[in-house]
Amino acid sequence: MxxxxxxxxxxxxxxxxxxxxxxxxxxxxxxxxxxxxxxxxxxxxxxxxxxxxxxxxxxxxxxxxxxxxxxxxERAVVVAPKDHPVAAFDELTLADLASETLLPGQGTGTVELVAAGVGLALMPMSVARAHSRRDVVARPVSDAPDxxxxxxxxxxxxxxxxxxxxxxxxxxxxxxxx
Missing domain, CATH: 3.40.190.10 (Periplasmic binding protein-like II)
Known part of the structure; x- marks a missing residue:
């Protein structure tokens, strides 16, 4: 065989x-x-x-x-700490995030930094889901590139x-x- x-x-x-x-x-x-x-x-x-x-x-x-x-x-989302003002919105724009520190990267380490309050991160929705945690939220960004x-x-x-x-x-x- x-x-x-x-x-x-x-x-x-x-x-x-x-x-x-x-x-x-x-x-x-x-x-x-x-x-x-x-x-x-x-x-x-x-x-x-x-x-x-x-x-x-x-x-x-x-x-x-x-x-x-x-x-x-797939749409882009912003990942933020659960208690961040971003959590109150259903959807945001890049202008809404202009004053925020956006971290590079899309991996687990980046999400850990977000959870620690170091900054926010933009990433594809499916990547945010793959790295989801109870202490972060992900919200769609309507004008970010998909x-x-x-x-x-x-x-x-x-x-x-x-x-x-x-x-x-x-x-x-x-x-x-x-």
Whole structure:
């Protein structure tokens, strides 16, 4: 019996590939799928280094080496301590935040600094959810740039499982054709 190497899909923080993983396992029981949570720069780098077959990436466009299918856009939010005046609003603008200290970064460490009252942070809504804590709140920022999630892979990829995974992500049924 031949063992198939896993089909590796990397993903950036905030992306939840569980639905696609479940469908893959139903349709491809003999082809293991390995999901790798990586930092934003790591997911794309893993594709370029051929360590991952595909990656869910944020704000990446196609180029001569890379295919990218845009999947969806997500709103930006501001993350603030729970007792900060921002918590009283349903939505804010960048002008509302002009006098605030905005911290760089979108990781757990940044959210810890926000909770400690060092400043506020702008990040995609899904990233804020992934790092949510009881001592911080996230509020939409209506005029902040949104971010795009896409599925990326090398143009030179010749693994037929790439097309299978694309079909799953695009919602094709097992019997549909392209």
């Amino acid at each position: 031949q063992v198939t190497a896993p089909f590796v899909v990397a993903f950036v923080p905030g992306v939840t590939p569980g639905k696609w993983e479940r469908i893959w396992r139903e349709r491809m029981p003999r082809s293991p799928l390995e999901l790798r949570a990586l930092p934003p720069d790591g997911a794309l780098a893993s594709v370029h280094a051929s360590e991952a077959h595909m990656a869910f990436v944020r704000d990446v466009t196609a180029d001569d080496a890379l295919h990218v299918i845009p999947l969806y856009r 971010t795009g999630i896409g599925l990326a892979w090398l143009r030179t990829a010749d693994d037929p499982r790439v097309d299978t995974f694309i079909g799953i992500v695009r919602g094709r049924t097992p019997n549909s054709s392209r």
